[in-house]
Amino acid sequence: MRIARDDVKVTVDIVIFSLRRHHLHVLLVRRGIEPFRGRWALPGGFVRPGESLERAAMRELGEETGVKDVYLEQLYSFGDPDRDPRGRVITVAYFALIASDAVVLRATTDAADARWFDVADLPSLAFDHGRILAYSLERLRNKVEYTTVPFQLLPEEFTLTELQRVYESILGRRLDKRNFRRKMELLDVLRPVPRVRTEGLRRPARLHRFDGKRFEKLKDKGILFPF
């Protein structure tokens, strides 16, 4: 696509996080067209007339994955004049969190291929998408401690060990099991469901749900998740 000189185009790009086998992954698409044909890139596209930024991000997200009701948040806008060789393109980056059981990858039009990558093992990306991804990871790590981010990455029902693994995978360090459980107990944001998960040859784990109402009350009081 050609862009006239002095004309500004606006895109949205989305960093879509999810957990695969207890590790944080990002969805990338392989570009089927120039520039950067064959390179991996963040899913995204131009904002349409009459479409809000958030709506554009939601649309792109839906086109790549079949999910709805996802956590979606605006990350940052990137507008260096030379970030796109086609001309002046400003991008508004979003990041999305998808529960690990809710992912269905769809065939896409622009992208020849779409794949999940472990954030610890990323390829070289098109445009300035490497920078965008690095920034979103930093933001995610900061958000662990005062938002519901970890719960967005899990299915509705989860075990305490699964929850702890989410915290550990985002923070990048191990946490003490007893301290973790005591803190969750103290915060009182988990509701046990009368069910267990039996997985192979070991003691079944109690399942829990996140109590969003309780969390909102804590947030109003300034009580958070300090790890």
Add this chain to the structure above:
Amino acid sequence: MRIARDDVKVTVDIVIFSLRRHHLHVLLVRRGIEPFRGRWALPGGFVRPGESLERAAMRELGEETGVKDVYLEQLYSFGDPDRDPRGRVITVAYFALIASDAVVLRATTDAADARWFDVADLPSLAFDHGRILAYSLERLRNKVEYTTVPFQLLPEEFTLTELQRVYESILGRRLDKRNFRRKMELLDVLRPVPRVRTEGLRRPARLHRFDGKRFEKLKDKGILFPF
């Protein structure tokens, strides 16, 4: 100015905070042209070709105030399709903090008038600028606790009481003097200078400077300013 259909324009708007008489103020300009002629608005303007977003924000800031070396941070991008009656205008909002002794308002071309407003007593604003301002205030309050924001609003040398007033004016509540001073002492980010400020008929106050290097070390360790 007319904008063709389906064409996107990008502006930057800046929320410029400063302290006047121990109260948090924002710089607003009265619009000299339609739309919203005569209404107060955030300073801002179109991003020029070949100019990065941050550079555009810096330029606008310089056009309104004579300051340099200010704290400038991207806030959020607003892009609802109907936020500007002239057509599709996406704005990237920034916020800036200016030390209270460094402000020189300049005559501007687009704006008939520029004035500081107490954030507790704001007029109705043009476009969606009321929303942008509300959001920047929320962000500022969140940032108090883990950034150098309060120091950016003070001159190089300041008294402990002045610093405490900055925290109080942003947080919107009173702090205990002894606890405040002990915490600053413990954090070890203030350096006394061998000078005092004598102001009228009372005991002079010791002047201090902020030690940015020390703060960086604390930030790396995750030690912050919890109030």
Add this chain to the structure above:
DNA sequence: CCAAAAGTGTTAGGAGTACACCCATGG
């Protein structure tokens, strides 16, 4: 000597962290 802000210490309660063993289950 008076008014006004500067400056200073102690205590009690709560949260964070470090640490090791028994429990329940399926095969």
Add this chain to the structure above:
DNA sequence: CCATGGGTGTACTCCTAACACTTTTGG
């Protein structure tokens, strides 16, 4: 009965918050 992750309590340290009086100065 064994392998595997599930589940639990205690002790110490440190930070937070509540709280009131003396000091220094200019007029």
